[in-house]
Amino acid sequence: MIENRIKHRHLSSFVEVARLKSIGKAAISLSISQPAVSKTIRELEEILGVELFDRSHRSVVLSYYGEVFLRFAGASIAALRQGVESVELALQQGASIVRVGALASASARVLPDAVSRFLGASVGTTPQIITADNVSILNQLKAGELDFALGRMGSPADMVGLAFEHLYTERVAVVARRDHPLFAQGSGLGRLFDYVVLVPPPGSIIHDHAVELLIRLAAGPQLRRIDTVSTVFGRSFTTASDAIWIAHYGEVAGDIAAGTLRELPVDTSDTFGPLGLVVWSGAPLSLGAELMMAAIREVAAEVRAEGER
Known part of the structure; x- marks a missing residue:
């Protein structure tokens, strides 16, 4: 079966090349050689039987098949990371981590109350808040470095494989x-x-x-x-x-x-522009991530009730 031949190195190399749009930068990010990244991508394409990158361009551009596969590759890495972290932290301290990427405006206006309510639920999960610009948090989400993001909807190319849930608007x-x-x-x-x-x-x-x-x-x-x-x-x-x-x-x-x-x-x-939750489309979320998102929705509803300014 095809899926039995695909290894973690295939997925991580593919996601990094797609995220950074460069084989050289992906090699640096993964701490391996550039030929090794190229070889791994070729292996993955041979396993799947399709080209994942359009090589008619000078820059690294995903093919149609690459765009489709990216949704599931990134989600798979994120799910694997969550699983490993859950086991490690359960052994160490009985806790887990939920990683949230957010725009600065959301970090200041919505997240403080949401995190307080989340911690008040005593779920044994440690929230980790990463504040960055919108493109960066979407790229980190695609790379499996975040559980979800709180930001704006990106361009069609940036939103490939991602789902956006509108919460409120902001000017x-x-x-x-x-x-x-x-x-x-x-x-x-x-x-x-x-x-x-x-x-x-x-x-x-x-x-x-x-x-x-x-x-x-x-x-x-x-x-x-x-x-x-x-x-x-x-x-x-x-x-x-x-x-x-x-x-x-x-x-x-x-x-x-x-x-x-x-x-x-x-x-x-x-x-005015929409702010909302961004997740991998169809990817499972940890209990901690689901509870954090519920707290964010609750605070965002109060922002809407106050009148979006």
Whole structure:
């Protein structure tokens, strides 16, 4: 039978090449030689009887069969890792780990309450929260490094093999420190280009929204800009300077409530985007992961009830 001939090294090599889009980078990630990765991929293709990569391109591109197989290969690695961890931790301390990848806005707005409720259930599982940009958490999920993700729906190529469950929507916020000169009576936003603006970098999920906002505000090419997705840096730099910060509302909701940051009078009603749970389609989840997702759904429902801002 075909499945008896496929080994873990076949799956791990294939998933890493697909994730990193490079045989060389996959070899480094797996700590093996590049020829070994190429040989392993060829073996897997011979076993399956199809080509998993389209070799007519200069870059590494999945074939149709490769896209289909990736769904199950990544899910298999994740399931195997969960099983091994469950046994090891059960022997060591009677506990397990649930790995959650999340956008910074979700980490700040939804996860604190959700994790508290999860821990209150005394399920004997340790949550591990990994905060990153959307593309990174989807790639980690595909590589079997996460149990599930809390983020936005990616591009069709990024979502191959993944399922998205919408929880709530969130807009972009434009904020500054509470006593910023722009809040002075009659100041307006016409001199925005006088200040440094923190903007999500190209490729990040809200970069296009940020650029459109700057164009609408007539911020010219002389704009001094810092590209960042770091919530820690954004908060520290903005509260200590006259910088303007364009961020997910969830990243700054706590600061706005505390009064350390204030929203500038900018219409961001057209920047709403969906946030939700992302999992491997059809892949089984551990009990801990299921319970964590249930806690996240509960908190997200409260965010919706408050009114998505």
